[in-house]
Amino acid sequence: xxxxxxxxxxxxxxxxxxxxxxxxxxxxxxxxxxxxxxxxxxxxxxxxxxxxxxxxxxxxxxxxxxxxxxxxxxxxxxxxxxxxxxxxxxxxxxxxxxxxxxxxxxxxxxxxxxxxxxxxxxxxxxxxxxxxxxxxxxxxxxxxxxxxxxxxxxxxxxxx
Numbered sequence: 001x002x003x004x005x006x007x008x009x010x011x012x013x014x015x016x017x018x019x020x021x022x023x024x025x026x027x028x029x030x031x032x033x034x035x036x037x038x039x040x041x042x043x044x045x046x047x048x049x050x051x052x053x054x055x056x057x058x059x060x061x062x063x064x065x066x067x068x069x070x071x072x073x074x075x076x077x078x079x080x081x082x083x084x085x086x087x088x089x090x091x092x093x094x095x096x097x098x099x100x101x102x103x104x105x106x107x108x109x110x111x112x113x114x115x116x117x118x119x120x121x122x123x124x125x126x127x128x129x130x131x132x133x134x135x136x137x138x139x140x141x142x143x144x145x146x147x148x149x150x151x152x153x154x155x156x157x158x159x160x
Contacts, residue, residue, distance in 0.1 A: 006047075009048055010051050013051045029049060030070065033074075037108075046074070105123075106119070106121060108120060108121045110140065
């Protein structure tokens with residue numbers, strides 16, 4: 001649902017950015033991109049940010065909140081993202097498909113006590129490991145596109 005809303009916002013802002021003006025929550029959108037663990041959501045956030053730069057104040061907000069550094073880091077990892085989320089050609093169509101399933105993508109790693117990185121795992125596999133007790137809330141996690149390892153409690157989505 002969030003991805004579809006982002007896609008709709010992208011379409012609307014692309015068509016009406018001059019009459020809308022600066023987007024007041026540009027910093028929040030960059031923060032969402034930093035915290036996002038879903039490839040489809042990341043794609044839609046990047047597309048939306050691509051449209052937000054049509055306004056100078058939005059560009060200033062992106063720069064001020066560290067968005068350039070985040071975008072560079074994501075750009076360095078872009079070659080790992082081979083299954084780009086489907087964006088329909090008809091600009092008034094919003095859709096979801098089975099290829100946008102986020103629990104099956106193996107992009108998560110976790111750190112052991114000796115700081116060894118283990119993975120990759122999908123969300124569903126991490127959930128199973130959590131249920132089995134192999135990992136806990138203090139275990140540090142990392143996903144492709146993230147800056148550093150974080151514990152489960154540091155991820156606001158709390159989906160594991």
